[in-house]
Amino acid sequence: MGVLRAVCFDLDGTLFDHRGSARAGATRFLESLGIAATESALDSWFAAEDAQFERWRSGQISFQEQRRGRLRTALPSLGCQPPSDGIGLDSLFDGYLASYRASWRVFPGSVSLLRELRGRGYRLGLLTNGSEEQQLNKLTHTGLDGAFDAVCVSERIGFQKPDERAFLTAAHELGVDASDCLFVGDSAAHDIAGARTAGMHGLLVNHSAEEAVGIKTAVLACITAHGDAR
Numbered sequence: 001m002g003v004l005r006a007v008c009f010d011l012d013g014t015l016f017d018h019r020g021s022a023r024a025g026a027t028r029f030l031e032s033l034g035i036a037a038t039e040s041a042l043d044s045w046f047a048a049e050d051a052q053f054e055r056w057r058s059g060q061i062s063f064q065e066q067r068r069g070r071l072r073t074a075l076p077s078l079g080c081q082p083p084s085d086g087i088g089l090d091s092l093f094d095g096y097l098a099s100y101r102a103s104w105r106v107f108p109g110s111v112s113l114l115r116e117l118r119g120r121g122y123r124l125g126l127l128t129n130g131s132e133e134q135q136l137n138k139l140t141h142t143g144l145d146g147a148f149d150a151v152c153v154s155e156r157i158g159f160q161k162p163d164e165r166a167f168l169t170a171a172h173e174l175g176v177d178a179s180d181c182l183f184v185g186d187s188a189a190h191d192i193a194g195a196r197t198a199g200m201h202g203l204l205v206n207h208s209a210e211e212a213v214g215i216k217t218a219v220l221a222c223i224t225a226h227g228d229a230r
């Protein structure tokens with residue numbers, strides 16, 4: 001096993017607290033529509049998000065259409081009739097985005113982990129499925145912009161995780177062999193399986209686990225286990 005030279009991260013659910021941000025954003029948004037943001041209302045909202053995002057990820061619908069689809073599927077079950085036209089849906093979704101963006105946050109330890117890895121001389125990458133504009137906005141808004149040597153958003157590079165070509169593109173942009181790179185992500189299927197197929201090492205993080213130690217501790221322990229030669 002070679003010495004690690006680079007660490008590449010997933011964004012949503014790994015460095016960026018997508019669920020926490022989305023939960024706070026959805027709560028504000030639903031309440032603005034007069035819907036009580038109960039656990040079951042939030043579950044309906046996120047079930048629609050997961051289903052529609054997956055339809056976009058697998059190429060069935062456009063990014064804009066998955067946003068409209070989320071409103072069309074989630075709101076009627078919560079007793080709120082969404083607008084019937086695209087313009088009305090887009091404008092309503094803008095309202096959700098404003099609430100969501102106002103709630104954006106990273107997980108504790110994300111920023112100091114990146115700083116620590118940078119100090120130890122690792123090349124740092126980001127590989128995320130999503131729209132270039134939205135993912136880059138998240139980095140700027142949370143102070144993570146400038147933390148990476150390579151930022152690969154699927155929309156720009158043309159490959160989605162778990163396609164191994166997405167990981168190979170990230171390694172290429174980092175200037176390392178895939179086998180010299182540790183990939184850190186929260187999805188076994190999209191992040192870890194894809195990374196391993198591409199020849200990277202993989203570390204699965206789970207922020208919601210009872211025994212979660214935090215991303216900084218988990219990544220530094222993994223690097224030490226690989227033999228930190230720096």
Ligand SMILES: [Mg+2]
Nearest residue numbers: 010012013186
């Ligand atoms: Mg993720």
